[in-house]
Amino acid sequence: MSTPDDIEALRQMRPRHILFLCVQNSARSQMAEGIARHLAPPGVKISSAGSQPAFVRPQAVQALAEIGIDISGQSSKAVADLDTSTVDAVITLCAEEVCPVFARPVAKFHWGLPDPAQAMGDKQQAFAEVRNELKQRLEKLFSRP
Helix, strand or coil: CCCHHHHHHHHHHCCCEEEEEECCCCCHHHHHHHHHHHHCCCCCEEEEEECCCCCCCHHHHHHHHCCCCCCCCCCCCEHHHCCCCCCCEEEECCCCCCCCCCCCCCEEEECCCCCHHHCCCCHHHHHHHHHHHHHHHHHHHHCCC
16 A cells, blocks of 8 residues: 655656556556556656466556546556666555565555455446556656645
8 A cells, every 4th residue: 555655755756767567467557558658747657567478458448548548558567678777766555465576676655455356246336446546646746746
């Protein structure tokens, strides 16, 4: 779970490359990447990856389309698929699974959010709830004082 202190620490850092990390890189990290790209100031690079990449879930694409963000062109990636040499902040999003580890020494934050793909009942509602939480946190991160 993130705290206001986490977000403030990230704001103070002014990271130039943020990596969102989870297991499959199919839902939470994909939505975080899309929202962050939409909100981040110019010059801030945003990436996402997973330890066991799968595919971008259609519910994630739909959840972001509902707020005017298109992630239909994003793909699920492994950390090894990225140039991580410039990453200066990693945000893990796992809750119930074991989060991947980013070995290089960088600022690390954990925003444990439930995997909406594993939700019982209305999955699209679960995706919307995670999207809303990510959007709220990222708006705080990238808001201008």
